[in-house]
Amino acid sequence: MTLAIVDVIARLLHIISVLVWMGHNYVNVIQNPVFKPAQPSDPGAMLGAMQREHGIFRHASLVALVTGIYMLWQRDMLFDALTLSGQAAVIGAGVWTGTLMVLNLWFVLWPHQKKVLGFVPASDEERIRCSRITFLSSRTNSILSIPTLFFMVSGAHGVFLYQ
Numbered sequence: 377m378t379l380a381i382v383d384v385i386a387r388l389l390h391i392i393s394v395l396v397w398m399g400h401n402y403v404n405v406i407q408n409p410v411f412k413p414a415q416p417s418d419p420g421a422m423l424g425a426m427q428r429e430h431g432i433f434r435h436a437s438l439v440a441l442v443t444g445i446y447m448l449w450q451r452d453m454l455f456d457a458l459t460l461s462g463q464a465a466v467i468g469a470g471v472w473t474g475t476l477m478v479l480n481l482w483f484v485l486w487p488h489q490k491k492v493l494g495f496v497p498a499s500d501e502e503r504i505r506c507s508r509i510t511f512l513s514s515r516t517n518s519i520l521s522i523p524t525l526f527f528m529v530s531g532a533h534g535v536f537l538y539q
């Protein structure tokens with residue numbers, strides 16, 4: 377398989393995983409525009425669907441991270457992107473905000489979401505407290521997604537704007 381084919385596959389996986397992850401996030405913004413505390417007794421079937429949905433978008437974020445890093449590494453742009461150097465500075469800014477999103481998802485949202493979704497047993501009060509944190513963490517990623525998308529797309533198509 378040539379490098380070009382691997383690059384096409386990585387790009388496709390990157391875009392699909394970003395769509396899955398951000399699609400979930402934006403649906404959440406529309407379904408829950410304001411904070412709603414976790415319900416004391418979420419019905420089992422609903423909880424199962426939410427656990428599955430959460431697992432899919434959480435792992436999609438890792439696919440986005442790995443494929444993104446791979447594309448930069450393969451083009452020998454990783455160092456310049458991370459140090460915000462030259463033409464790679466634009467996508468580099470997106471890489472940093474995107475990485476913040478992945479860290480926020482895995483290290484702030486997920487440890488609390490485990491209790492909200494019943495992966496880890498917790499009292500009703502604790503689930504309500506955690507649901508406030510997952511709400512704020514998720515909204516932080518919605519906000520960060522705007523500069524991330526902007527820098528990703530500008531890095532690929534609008535670098536001339538920044539010369």
Ligand code: HEM
Nearest residue numbers: 394440441444445447448471474475521524525528529532
């Ligand atoms: C987490 C680390 C990430 C890295 C290292 C990364 C890296 C990359 C790279 C190298 C490209 C290809 C750019 C090119 O064509 O030269 C790309 C494209 C893209 N990325 Fe990311 N990305 C990351 C996260 C994200 C996130 C979180 C989002 C969405 C919120 C995102 C949205 C996009 C989009 C929409 C494109 C297509 C841009 C275009 O061709 O117009 N990426 N990314």
